[in-house]
Structures are given as structure tokens and as C-alpha cells.
Amino acid sequence: MTDTNPNIEDVEAFRLRARAWLPDNMPPRQEGVGHFRDFDRGRELQKRLYDGGFAGVCFPVEYGGLGLTLEHQQALDEETIDYAMPLVLNVPTFTIIGGTLLEFGTEAQKQRYLPPIIRGEEVWVQFLSEPTCGSDLASLAMRATLDGDAFVLNGSKIWSSGAHAADYAICVARSNWDVPKHDGITVLIVKIRQPGITVEQIIDTNGGDEFCQEFFDDVRIPVENVIGPVDGGWTVVRGLLAHERNAMGNASPLSSGRWLTPTETGRSDLMELAMTSGQSANPEIRQLVAEDYALRYVQDETTRRVGTGMASGHLPPTAGALLRLMGARAGVRRSDIALTIAGSSAAAWHTGDPAGQMGSRYVGRQAVEMGGGTTEMQRNLISERLLEMPREVAADRGVPFNEVRHNAMPARGNKG
Ligand SMILES: Cc1cc2nc3c(=O)[nH]c(=O)nc-3n(C[C@H](O)[C@H](O)[C@H](O)COP(=O)(O)OP(=O)(O)OC[C@H]3O[C@@H](n4cnc5c(N)ncnc54)[C@H](O)[C@@H]3O)c2cc1C
Structure with missing residues (x-):
């Protein structure tokens, strides 16, 4: 830094x-x-x-x-x-x-x-996604209305990981509806526990409860909490998303400790599972364990190479999309491998049961393809920004946001 x-x-x-x-x-x-x-x-x-x-x-x-x-x-x-x-x-x-x-x-x-x-x-969290927008973040509809020395926020955010346990959020809202979608966005620092903000936890299919939805009712945020220019917050959002891609790809210098891979620990949870379930001599299982190990090894080396390239300026910040895509695709493949090795013991699980955890992991496996921007969006970034291919067609480009056709906003309590 x-x-x-x-x-x-x-x-x-x-x-x-x-x-x-x-x-x-x-x-x-x-x-x-x-x-x-x-x-x-x-x-x-x-x-x-x-x-x-x-x-x-x-x-x-x-x-x-x-x-x-x-x-x-x-x-x-x-x-x-x-x-x-x-x-x-x-x-x-x-x-x-x-x-x-x-x-x-x-x-x-x-x-x-x-x-x-x-x-x-x-502890902080990100208030970006809304019930009606995720990938196309610039089409967000949370309303920020200037009233004296404060913005008044109304709307809903969703999929905020850990908001129930956090103190502050970076929140992205629309402050100007008369200009094209990217030009009317303001980024604000929001104290989470204050009148007008209701945080509700969402229970996932695998039992996890870290996702939250928040409802904002006339929440006053002082103007000194604005990050970057009023209406010019899209530049901040792009910077934030670049930090997110780095973080998801294990390439941020601001981390404090890292998850370890078997290439660092010399251990593989799948190898242990294969051994404890008596399958370590099965050639097909051995091949899958080796594939898992190789995937992790290649991912580590890719992270090192791209991370170094971005740090030295040889690669643009968008190169984080390569790490994000690789992490997601490898994560999904490893979940599939884990399920195959665990077999029918993954059908039900309790805390601490290694085979069962592979079932839980499989049920939640799609999350790695979505959190931090979906794999499709990473592919779009790579093709448009790194390979300089033509940009995707967008019917709303240059159109004032209040003239863009969109669905009605869901009513409060509709969990998207
Ligand atoms: C583990 C996890 C953690 C998360 N944490 C947070 C958080 O802390 N804060 C927060 O605000 N949000 C968070 N999210 C939400 C996440 O950012 C969104 O889920 C994501 O951006 C996708 O948005 P969406 O769910 O609205 O899907 P949509 O945008 O509706 O996409 C639906 C599908 O359409 C595809 N698609 C959409 N547009 C295009 C396109 N132009 N080209 C090709 N394909 C396209 C997508 O790839 C996807 O497959 C998290 C999500 C997960 C899974």
C-alpha cells in the first residue's frame, strides 16, 4: 500500500x-x-x-x-x-x-x-445487492434523497454476508434518477444499528445463516459519510469491486492470515476421507484425490502469478477476474469430487462428520459461482476489459434511469 x-x-x-x-x-x-x-x-x-x-x-x-x-x-x-x-x-x-x-x-x-x-x-459489511439487482449493480434502486445535511435512505439490501454481526456498512444508493444509471449513484458509510434499519437473517438450504436482508425506512445518513463524489459513486464501486476480486482471489495485501491449501499444509481433507472410508486403494478415487490436489496447486500458482502481476502493474486491476473465475470453477469441481468420494454418507450430516460435511458443501457449492460477482460476469470482464472484445449490448446505456423500463419493485417482506 x-x-x-x-x-x-x-x-x-x-x-x-x-x-x-x-x-x-x-x-x-x-x-x-x-x-x-x-x-x-x-x-x-x-x-x-x-x-x-x-x-x-x-x-x-x-x-x-x-x-x-x-x-x-x-x-x-x-x-x-x-x-x-x-x-x-x-x-x-x-x-x-x-x-x-x-x-x-x-x-x-x-x-x-x-x-x-x-x-x-x-466489523463491516457490504450493502450492494438488492432484491431486484445483483450482477447489474448499477441498476440499483435504493433511494438516497438529500435533506439538509443528510441523505435519507429508503429501500432494501440483500445477501449481505454477516450483517447481523457487523457494525458498519458501505452502502450504494441512487441519489439522482434523471441521469443514466451509472451517473446517479452515491456511496455512503452506514452505521447498521440505528433507527430505521431492520436486519433479518436468511436461512440457506444447507442451514447456514450468514446472509441477511436489510430494510431501510427513512434512515438519515450525514453527508460527511459520503465516500467519493455525490452522484459520482460508480467510480468508488468499480474500485470496491476490484478490491473484492483481489480478496476473493487471495491476492489482497490487506488480509490478516489466509485459508490454507493442501499444497501448504501437506494435508488433503479428501485424501483423509478416502482413507477413513476404506477407498484409498480404489484407482478412480485416487485419481479424483489427485485431481483435487492438482487443482489447488494450479490455483495457488495462478494466484501468485496474477497477484504479483497486479502488484507490479504488469496486469490491470481487472485481472482479479481471472482469479475469481478460477477460484469459482475449481471450487465447484472440488465440491463434485468431494461428493463422489463421500458417496451416500453425504446424504445427511451432523456437525463434525467429515463425510456429511461434503454433502453440506455440495448443497452450498453454487455460492462460490455467485459471491463477489458471478462467473458469467467475470467472463464478461475478461473478454471486454482484458481481451478488448466488443462490449455487451445494453438497452439502457445513456438513458436516464427514470426512463429505463424495469419491473415493479417488490413489496417489503418479499425476500427476492
Ligand atoms: C456467498 C455470497 C456472498 C455474498 N455476499 C454479498 C454481500 O456481502 N453483499 C452484497 O451486497 N451482496 C452479496 N452477495 C450477492 C451477490 O453479489 C449476488 O448474488 C451476485 O452479484 C449476483 O446477483 P443476483 O443474485 O441478483 O443474480 P442475477 O444478477 O439476477 O443473475 C442471475 C444469473 O444471470 C446471469 N447474468 C446476469 N447478467 C448477465 C450478463 N450480463 N451476462 C451473462 N450472464 C448474466 C448471472 O451470472 C446469474 O447466473 C453474495 C452472494 C453470495 C453467493
Whole structure:
């Protein structure tokens, strides 16, 4: 990131300092600990890192970070392989929100909001999708009406991961209906627990409950909470989506710890499942386990290559779409492989049952093709922005939003 620490610590010295500090201060990594739903645990782990001087490695010093480099963060990631880390806070709080505030926030916003993020005190979420818009985010219909020194928000957001446990959101709303869809959007910082905002959790088919829908009824947001220009928020959204693609592709320097792949741990959950279910000598199963391992290996190397390319400027920020697409396609294939190995034991599951978890994973597998932008949208980005192929036809291009034909908005309580 920008503004690195002038008294920068040598990467190896930093690594050794972390290696000495970790055993007495961070709990061991366990499956399930640091799970993406355990926000209290995430906050606690991040506070420990902060107290020890290992939080916000690539965030600038003036906003509470260490002002160090990606190499320092990678060294810390390697040293923390055996420790529980606040992975739940990586997406969106550290990577997407932190990156967007750093890039587009005012000085006052950065001073106010980045230090509590780095200390693990404030958790954020993204209010982007609506019951009537997702892929075509610029067609959003949440209304932001200027009234004195505040915008008044009305409408609904949906699929917000973790909003029930979050403190703040970056919220995208329409402030001008008389101009084409991209030109009337404003991005705002929203405190979630305040009068007028109702948060409802949604139960997924596999029993998960991290998704939420929010209803806004005359919620007043002070104008100083606007990120970027009023009506000019689409530039901020594009930047935010680039941070999101990096984060989803494991290429953000603002993460705090990483999920590990078998190429790093030397372990494969599918290999263990094949062995415990007595199938390790079956040639077809062995081939599937090897395919899973190879997919992960290729994905790791692609992440390294594209991440380095984007960091050095050899690849544009849109290249994150390559990582996002690869992660999604590989994730779906691995879920299919897992289901084949688990067989009929995946039909029902309880917590801690490894074969059953493959069933749960399969039921939720389509999420990786949608969260952070669908695979189809990543393909559109790659073809239009990286390969410079002709842009998709859009009937609403250049048309004032209030003249664009669209369906009626769903009534409150309609869960999209
Ligand atoms: C795990 C997960 C986490 C999420 N977290 C959040 C969050 O925190 N905050 C938030 O605001 N949202 C979140 N979302 C919502 C997510 O951003 C949307 O689901 C996604 O953008 C797709 O929008 P949609 O569901 O409205 O589908 P639609 O946009 O209605 O798309 C339906 C289908 O049509 C295809 N399609 C649409 N347009 C095109 C096109 N132009 N070309 C080709 N195909 C097209 C899509 O690819 C998809 O297959 C999350 C979703 C998931 C699954």
C-alpha cells in the first residue's frame, strides 16, 4: 500500500519477531476455529495481533497500521500457518472495506474508521445487492434523497454476508434518477444499528445463516459519510469491486492470515476421507484425490502469478477476474469430487462428520459461482476489459434511469 513505514523493519527480522511472539499469544489453528461465522472470535484474535504489534501489516502507519510491505504480510502468513487467525474479518472488512476507504475515503473518514478496523473493534459489511439487482449493480434502486445535511435512505439490501454481526456498512444508493444509471449513484458509510434499519437473517438450504436482508425506512445518513463524489459513486464501486476480486482471489495485501491449501499444509481433507472410508486403494478415487490436489496447486500458482502481476502493474486491476473465475470453477469441481468420494454418507450430516460435511458443501457449492460477482460476469470482464472484445449490448446505456423500463419493485417482506 502507499506510505510505507520510513523505519521499515527487515522482513526476516519481522518474521523472527513473529515466530517468537506467536506461541505464547495466539491459540493453535483448529478446524472450525476462525470459521467465517464466528465474528466474536475474529475480533478477539485481531485484538491479540494488534496488542502484539502484528495487525494491519500493509495499512499505513497514520491509520494504525504497520506501513510494511506485502513481503512482510506473506512472512506473517507463513509463520501463522499453525495458529488461529481472524480470517472471518478478511472479507470484506480488511480487504474490501479497508482497501476502498484507503483509496477513496476522505482524510477524516480514514482517521475515524481505519484504526478500529485494524484493532478488530469494528466489523463491516457490504450493502450492494438488492432484491431486484445483483450482477447489474448499477441498476440499483435504493433511494438516497438529500435533506439538509443528510441523505435519507429508503429501500432494501440483500445477501449481505454477516450483517447481523457487523457494525458498519458501505452502502450504494441512487441519489439522482434523471441521469443514466451509472451517473446517479452515491456511496455512503452506514452505521447498521440505528433507527430505521431492520436486519433479518436468511436461512440457506444447507442451514447456514450468514446472509441477511436489510430494510431501510427513512434512515438519515450525514453527508460527511459520503465516500467519493455525490452522484459520482460508480467510480468508488468499480474500485470496491476490484478490491473484492483481489480478496476473493487471495491476492489482497490487506488480509490478516489466509485459508490454507493442501499444497501448504501437506494435508488433503479428501485424501483423509478416502482413507477413513476404506477407498484409498480404489484407482478412480485416487485419481479424483489427485485431481483435487492438482487443482489447488494450479490455483495457488495462478494466484501468485496474477497477484504479483497486479502488484507490479504488469496486469490491470481487472485481472482479479481471472482469479475469481478460477477460484469459482475449481471450487465447484472440488465440491463434485468431494461428493463422489463421500458417496451416500453425504446424504445427511451432523456437525463434525467429515463425510456429511461434503454433502453440506455440495448443497452450498453454487455460492462460490455467485459471491463477489458471478462467473458469467467475470467472463464478461475478461473478454471486454482484458481481451478488448466488443462490449455487451445494453438497452439502457445513456438513458436516464427514470426512463429505463424495469419491473415493479417488490413489496417489503418479499425476500427476492
Ligand atoms: C456467498 C455470497 C456472498 C455474498 N455476499 C454479498 C454481500 O456481502 N453483499 C452484497 O451486497 N451482496 C452479496 N452477495 C450477492 C451477490 O453479489 C449476488 O448474488 C451476485 O452479484 C449476483 O446477483 P443476483 O443474485 O441478483 O443474480 P442475477 O444478477 O439476477 O443473475 C442471475 C444469473 O444471470 C446471469 N447474468 C446476469 N447478467 C448477465 C450478463 N450480463 N451476462 C451473462 N450472464 C448474466 C448471472 O451470472 C446469474 O447466473 C453474495 C452472494 C453470495 C453467493
